[in-house]
Amino acid sequence: MSVPATLHFEDLALGQTFRSRPLTLTAEAIKRFAAEFDPQPFHLDEAAAAASFFAGLCASGWHTAALTMRLLTECVPFAGGMIGAGMDELRWPSPARPGDVLTCAAEITELRPSRSRPEIGLVKLLTTTTSQAGAPVLILRSNNIVPRRTGAAR
């Protein structure tokens, strides 16, 4: 599903939006990620999760973020790859549940040439990861580094 990473800063436009393939979240994947990185009962065990704040098994927010990154690497064709220079906001408005089919849309909300480094531009993306029901499971405002076509070779 990957696209060639060919877009330089000069090729980008405000409002341009990249859309991912769908990805199905499974209970097995939720538990496997959680066992390694976020071993809390509401990410590991259905019964414990049912009695928790989340009222049912749900993915670690960091799992949802990692899956979002996976989908973005497949659909955002920046030359040089997806290089994050920090996130301004990361929220999980709805829990991601087993069986959810997730898709991402990443919209360019700001484009700014770097003042200090003429070979790069700074690109803000607003990424929304949504379930098949339309529930937003992740909202991310990220700052990305994209090489300029006219810049120095790297």
Added chain:
Amino acid sequence: MSVPATLHFEDLALGQTFRSRPLTLTAEAIKRFAAEFDPQPFHLDEAAAAASFFAGLCASGWHTAALTMRLLTECVPFAGGMIGAGMDELRWPSPARPGDVLTCAAEITELRPSRSRPEIGLVKLLTTTTSQAGAPVLILRSNNIVPRRTGAAR
């Protein structure tokens, strides 16, 4: 390394800081996470990474974030667990490299009872994950939900 999750909102104080155990990052772990979630050359292959923006293999920022979460679940003893209500900032000032020994410190920077939900309080944490050389590899400003001792049982 886990501590009992016993601290309610009323038990917390501004400036209180939780410190993690050290965790060693390996090239194998960097590549394994990247293969699943962030398959870009600078996280997968030493030679390609050497020629990249990062001038050497480094962990996906989402890997560093997931490892930070792992360490926080072991050292932040909030009753009810670590429940994130969104992140205000997430940055990776320095790349995390193979062999780095990471530790986290999470400081309480704000405490606020929820106005709409008397059973919870909102706790802001400033988490810094640092390498053995003192380089900050991750800075996270998070909003966390912590139950009040006086609140309704959940």
